[in-house]
Amino acid sequence: MSSTDINYRDFVAFVYKQFEDKLSVQEIEDILFLEESYNKDSPASVGKALRLNRLVFSGIRNSGAVLNFDQPFHSGINIWIADNQKGKSTVFKIIKFALTGKDSIKKDIKPWIEEILLEFTVGKVTYTCHIDRTGRDRGSLYRFSIDQYKSYKSGFKLDTLDKQVEFSFRSALELEEKLQSFFFEQFSYYVLKFTQKNSAKDSVDLNTSSLSWATYFKSIYLESSNYKHLFFEQEGIGLQGKKIFEMVLGLPLTYPINMLKVQQDLVNVSLGQLKLVSGTKADTAKSLKAGLEKRYNEVTAELQTGIDNVAIIFQERPLLEEYAQVQQRVARVRKVHRELTESYQGEKSRQNRIEDESDNLKSDRKKVEAEIVRLQRQVLNMELYSQSQSFFTNLDIKSCPHCEITVSETKKEKEKEYHVCSLCGEEPKDQKIEKDEIDQKSAQIQQEITTHQQRLEKIIKSLDEKKVLIGEAKKNAENYNEKISSLPSAEADNKRMSEIEEHIAQIGREREKHKEQLEKKEQLIKEQAVLDFQLEEIKRAEISPVSEEFESLNLKRAVLEFALSSLEKKRSRLNQDILEKLETLILKEVNAFGLKSITKVSINEKYELIYTQNEVQIGFNDLSEGEKLRAKLAFYLSLIQLDIEHSLGRHPRFLIFDSPGSEEMVPQHLKGLAEIFKNVNDRFENELQIFVGSALREFSEITDKKRTFMKNADEFVF
Incomplete structure (x- = not known):
C-alpha cells in the first residue's frame, strides 16, 4: 500500500464510530460502498506522451476540385499562419475528430472530406486512425504508420491484419466510445460524474452527467472562444473545470469523493422531494387518488389495445450484452498482443544493441591481433640483427682478404684504442648498437606484446559474454513471437460483432417504420409509470409515516457529509x-x-x-x-x-x-x-x-x- 492509499475497512470502522448508536457496520458499508477501489487515483505519471506524426485527408470540394492534404508534424511548436476563415480551425477540428470521435467540423466543409488518416504515437507505439466518411463513418485504429497503411492497402492486405487492429467502428458514436476506452486505458483516465438541476421549470429533480474523453480533451484543445476561461465556457456547470483539473493531476481520493458527492446530491434532492410531497400529501391525497386511478385505467386500457399489438417487440439488450462481451474478449486479446509485441520489440532492440557491441569488439580484436603480429616481427628482426652483429664482431681476422697481408697485433690494439679499422684504416661513421641496448628494446616490445595479449584475452572473454547475451535476447524474442503467434484469432469475434451490428441496425430500421406508434406507446408507458408512482406515494403515505423516511435520509446525508469531510481533509494533506x-x-x-x-x-x-x-x-x-x-x-x-x-x-x-x-x-x-x-x-x-x-x-x-x-x-x- 502506497503512502497515498486509504484502507477501506479502516475507513468504514472510523465512520462507524461516529454513528454506532444509530447504524450498524453493514449499514455504514452499504452507504460508503463504491463499485471501484477508493485508491483508484494516483498522481504518478504514466510515462506516456501523445505526439501527432502526420495528418492526411482527402475528398472533393463543392466546386469539384480534388482536395488532398498531407502534412507531417514535429515535436515542439508547429504553427499554421493564414488569414481568418482559411481552414486553420478545420484542420484542428479534423484532428479532434480523429482523436475523440466528436465531429465539430463546419457543416459546409464536412461534405468535402471523404477520408481521414491521422498517425500518432502514444508512448512507444505508433497508431494510425483511418476514417472513411463516404456514407456512415467507419474505419479502424491500426498499430502502424500511415506509410504502412498505404502499403497494406495497395497490396489488399488490410483485411488480414487482425492482430494489428486496435479496434474497428461502424459509426461516429462507436468511434467516440472506442476512442474513449482507448485513451482512458493509455492515460489512466476514467469517467467522473456530476449532477445538475433538471431544466424543466420548477423541477426539483437532478440529472446525472459524466465527463467524457471529449470533455477532458478540452485541456488539450484550447479553442479561441474559450481563452477568457481557464478550461471552457461551461466549466462551472457541475464543477467540470475542477473535475478536469483533478483528473489531469490524478489527485488521490478523487474517485471516492466524486462518487460520494453525487450520492450526497441525490440524497438532498430526495429530501427536497419528500418535503414537497409530504407538504401537500395530506391535502391532495383524497382528491388526487380518484382522478389518478381513472387516468391510470384509461392508459392501461389503451396500451392493451391496438397500439400494443402494432408495435414490434425489439429485443436489443441481449444483443448489446453479447456485443459487449465479445468486444471485451477481443480487447483482452489485443491488449495481450500489444504487451507481447512491446516485449518482443524490446528484446530485438536489446539483441541489436549487443550485436553492435560485439561487432565493435571483433574490430578491436583484429586491431590488437595485428599489433601483436607487428611487434613480434620487430622482436624477430632485432634478434636477427643481434645475431649477425655478434657473428661479425667475434671474427678474428688474421690477414686481409684482398692482399693477404698479415694483420699485426699492433693494428688490432690500435683499433681498440682509436676505433680505426685494422684492415682499411678508416674510422667508421655509423655507431654500432650495443647488445644491451638491443636486449632492453626487445624487452620493452615483449612487455607491449604481453599488454596487448592481456587486452586480447579480455576482448575474447567479452565476446563470449556478448554471444551468451545475444543468444538470450534472441531466445526471449523467439518466445515472445511464439506467444504472439499462438494468440487466438479475433476473426470469428469480429464477424460476430458485425452480425450483431447489422441485427441492431435492422431493429433500428424496423423501429423507424413504426416510429409514430412507438412514440405514442412510450409516452403512454411513461405516463403509466408516473401515475403508478403517484398512486404508490399516496398508498405509502396512507400506510407509513413520512417521518421514518425523513429520518433515514437525514441519517444517510449525515454519514455522507462526515465521510466526505474526512476524505477531503485527508486529500488536502x-x-x-x-x-x-x-x-x-x-x-x-x-x-x-x-x-x-x-x-x-x-x-x-x-x-x-x-x-x-x-x-x-x-x-x-x-x-x-x-x-x-x-x-x-x-x-x-x-x-x-x-x-x-x-x-x-x-x-x-x-x-x-x-x-x-x-x-x-x-x-x-x-x-x-x-x-x-x-x-x-x-x-x-x-x-x-x-x-x-x-x-x-x-x-x-x-x-x-x-x-x-x-x-x-x-x-x-x-
Whole structure:
C-alpha cells in the first residue's frame, strides 16, 4: 500500500464510530460502498506522451476540385499562419475528430472530406486512425504508420491484419466510445460524474452527467472562444473545470469523493422531494387518488389495445450484452498482443544493441591481433640483427682478404684504442648498437606484446559474454513471437460483432417504420409509470409515516457529509506536495511571460487558481484579457512540466492553441506573445508538442521553418 492509499475497512470502522448508536457496520458499508477501489487515483505519471506524426485527408470540394492534404508534424511548436476563415480551425477540428470521435467540423466543409488518416504515437507505439466518411463513418485504429497503411492497402492486405487492429467502428458514436476506452486505458483516465438541476421549470429533480474523453480533451484543445476561461465556457456547470483539473493531476481520493458527492446530491434532492410531497400529501391525497386511478385505467386500457399489438417487440439488450462481451474478449486479446509485441520489440532492440557491441569488439580484436603480429616481427628482426652483429664482431681476422697481408697485433690494439679499422684504416661513421641496448628494446616490445595479449584475452572473454547475451535476447524474442503467434484469432469475434451490428441496425430500421406508434406507446408507458408512482406515494403515505423516511435520509446525508469531510481533509494533506510543486511552476511561468506583478500563485480547497497581484488576491476571471492568455498558457505548460520535472500528473504533453492573441491587438502585446511561444519552443522542443493556428504574421519566427506552415494572403490552408 502506497503512502497515498486509504484502507477501506479502516475507513468504514472510523465512520462507524461516529454513528454506532444509530447504524450498524453493514449499514455504514452499504452507504460508503463504491463499485471501484477508493485508491483508484494516483498522481504518478504514466510515462506516456501523445505526439501527432502526420495528418492526411482527402475528398472533393463543392466546386469539384480534388482536395488532398498531407502534412507531417514535429515535436515542439508547429504553427499554421493564414488569414481568418482559411481552414486553420478545420484542420484542428479534423484532428479532434480523429482523436475523440466528436465531429465539430463546419457543416459546409464536412461534405468535402471523404477520408481521414491521422498517425500518432502514444508512448512507444505508433497508431494510425483511418476514417472513411463516404456514407456512415467507419474505419479502424491500426498499430502502424500511415506509410504502412498505404502499403497494406495497395497490396489488399488490410483485411488480414487482425492482430494489428486496435479496434474497428461502424459509426461516429462507436468511434467516440472506442476512442474513449482507448485513451482512458493509455492515460489512466476514467469517467467522473456530476449532477445538475433538471431544466424543466420548477423541477426539483437532478440529472446525472459524466465527463467524457471529449470533455477532458478540452485541456488539450484550447479553442479561441474559450481563452477568457481557464478550461471552457461551461466549466462551472457541475464543477467540470475542477473535475478536469483533478483528473489531469490524478489527485488521490478523487474517485471516492466524486462518487460520494453525487450520492450526497441525490440524497438532498430526495429530501427536497419528500418535503414537497409530504407538504401537500395530506391535502391532495383524497382528491388526487380518484382522478389518478381513472387516468391510470384509461392508459392501461389503451396500451392493451391496438397500439400494443402494432408495435414490434425489439429485443436489443441481449444483443448489446453479447456485443459487449465479445468486444471485451477481443480487447483482452489485443491488449495481450500489444504487451507481447512491446516485449518482443524490446528484446530485438536489446539483441541489436549487443550485436553492435560485439561487432565493435571483433574490430578491436583484429586491431590488437595485428599489433601483436607487428611487434613480434620487430622482436624477430632485432634478434636477427643481434645475431649477425655478434657473428661479425667475434671474427678474428688474421690477414686481409684482398692482399693477404698479415694483420699485426699492433693494428688490432690500435683499433681498440682509436676505433680505426685494422684492415682499411678508416674510422667508421655509423655507431654500432650495443647488445644491451638491443636486449632492453626487445624487452620493452615483449612487455607491449604481453599488454596487448592481456587486452586480447579480455576482448575474447567479452565476446563470449556478448554471444551468451545475444543468444538470450534472441531466445526471449523467439518466445515472445511464439506467444504472439499462438494468440487466438479475433476473426470469428469480429464477424460476430458485425452480425450483431447489422441485427441492431435492422431493429433500428424496423423501429423507424413504426416510429409514430412507438412514440405514442412510450409516452403512454411513461405516463403509466408516473401515475403508478403517484398512486404508490399516496398508498405509502396512507400506510407509513413520512417521518421514518425523513429520518433515514437525514441519517444517510449525515454519514455522507462526515465521510466526505474526512476524505477531503485527508486529500488536502496528501495533495499538499503536488499542489505546492504546481504552484511554484505556475508562478515561475507567469513571471517569465511578463506578468511580474503576480508575486504568488496558490490553489485553494476548491482547486481554483488564486493569484496575488499587487498584493491583492484575485481569481483567473479577474485578470485582464491580455493577462488571461498568458496565465492560461503558463497553467497548461506547468501541468506538462509537472510530469517532465517531477513525474507527476497525467497530461499528454500535447496542446492545440487555436487563434491565440485575438484579444491582444496591441503591438507590444503581440510581440510579447510571439516571444513567449518562441521561448516555449526553445525550452521544451523535445518534451512536448504544441499546435498553433494564427492569422498574425508576427508569429512567423516563433519556431523553425520545418514547423512553420505559412500561407500567402487570402490563401487556404488546404
